[in-house]
Amino acid sequence: MASLQETLQRLAQGFVARDIMVPLERLTRADDEATATHKLEQNPQ
Amino acid sequence: MPQKGRLTAFLERGATRAKTIQIQHVVSAETPIPDLLNSLCDQRPIFVVGRHEVIGLIHFSDLNDPIVKLPFFVLLEGLERQVVDAIRPLVHEDTLSAFLKDAKRLVNIKADMAKLRKRRADRDWVTLLYFREVIDAAVEFKKLPLRTKEIEDLSAVRNRVAHAAADQLVETQADVRRLGRVWKLCKDLLFE
Numbered sequence: 445m446a447s448l449q450e451t452l453q454r455l456a457q458g459f460v461a462r463d464i465m466v467p468l469e470r471l472t473r474a475d476d477e478a479t480a481t482h483k484l485e486q487n488p489q
Numbered sequence: 490m491p492q493k494g495r496l497t498a499f500l501e502r503g504a505t506r507a508k509t510i511q512i513q514h515v516v517s518a519e520t521p522i523p524d525l526l527n528s529l530c531d532q533r534p535i536f537v538v539g540r541h542e543v544i545g546l547i548h549f550s551d552l553n554d555p556i557v558k559l560p561f562f563v564l565l566e567g568l569e570r571q572v573v574d575a576i577r578p579l580v581h582e583d584t585l586s587a588f589l590k591d592a593k594r595l596v597n598i599k600a601d602m603a604k605l606r607k608r609r610a611d612r613d614w615v616t617l618l619y620f621r622e623v624i625d626a627a628v629e630f631k632k633l634p635l636r637t638k639e640i641e642d643l644s645a646v647r648n649r650v651a652h653a654a655a656d657q658l659v660e661t662q663a664d665v666r667r668l669g670r671v672w673k674l675c676k677d678l679l680f681e
Contacts (some may be wrong), residue, residue, distance in 0.1 A: 449680060452567045456560040461525055462518040464554040465537040465545030468496060477507045480500040 496536070496543040510536055510543065518544060522557055526669035530662060552659045552668065558650045561668070564675040565647050571679065572623055573615050575632040580614045588629040589622060620647050639674055646671040 446454075472487065474480035498507040499514075508514075516525060518539035528535050529549040537545040551557075582599065589595045598617050605612050615623065621644045627633040628640065635643075646668060649655045659665050 448567070452563055453680060455563045456523070457521040459522045459556055459560050460518065461516050461520045461522065461537045461547060462539065462545070463556050464522065464551045465518070465547050466551065467545045468543060471496075471546055473496065474500075477498075477500065480507060481505075484500060484502060 499536075515543070516547075522552075522560055523669075523672045526552075526665055526672065529665050530669060533662075549659060549662060549665050552665065553657045555653075557658060561646060561650045561672070561675075564672070564679060565643075565650060567679055568643075568675050569620060569623060569647075572627045572633060576623065576626045576630055577613060577615050579630045579632075580618070580626055582614070585614065588625040620644060620651075633678065635674075639670075642667050642671050643674065 472483055474483050496510065498509050500507045515536045515538045516528060518537050525535070525547065529547070529552065534546050534548040536543045537547060582602075585595060585598065589598065598614075601617055602612070602614065615626075618626065621640070624633065624635065624640050624643060628635050646658075649658050659668065
């Protein structure tokens with residue numbers, strides 16, 4: 445049986461970047477720099 | 490900005506030129522959340538890579554996702570349990586004043602215990618202490634080698650982790666640095 449310390453360590457490391465990232469589909473994207481600048485200006489916040 | 494469907498560059502607000510996404514801008518999708526803290530202190534945002542391409546983005550404000558509280562809860566609860574076990578034999582009515590400096594709190598905790606004993610509840614004194622008081626007692630009884638700043642960091646993060654209605658876990662990048670300090674502190678105290 446794993447020790448309590450080993451279990452704590454495993455649990456604490458079990459939550460990863462993928463769990464909290466904003467997925468690519470939800471990012472505002474553009475094909476070039478000019479379009480990206482335009483989109484940023486349209487979305488000031 | 491995607492190239493052949495892949496995101497390869499980004500334009501920061503206020504910048505005039507796009508930056509190519511480089512190694513220092515990325516983390517693996519499987520990077521444990523606490524290991525992101527250093528990167529999120531230095532820069533914002535960071536890109537998440539899975540299967541050799543960018544699949545997402547993390548801004549430091551994403552650390553307010555409730556999931557982030559879970560690894561901290563695990564370690565803080567483990568630390569509190571370890572500390573409570575260490576101080577339990579040392580905390581009794583005569584030693585309370587050594588670490589409870591607020592006279593009103595001292596009166597209240599004694600009144601609470603009196604009520605419990607009247608109801609024949611079998612509780613020891615540590616069960617009535619708040620997290621901060623547990624840590625203060627452990628420092629007083631030389632069971633934890635912590636400085637005041639470390640105690641404040643631990644208490645602040647623990648309160649935000651344990652209470653859903655508390656302040657956000659991070660509001661500024663200073664809060665991200667504090668999270669990093671608390672993570673390291675918990676690991677040092679629990680595992681080394």
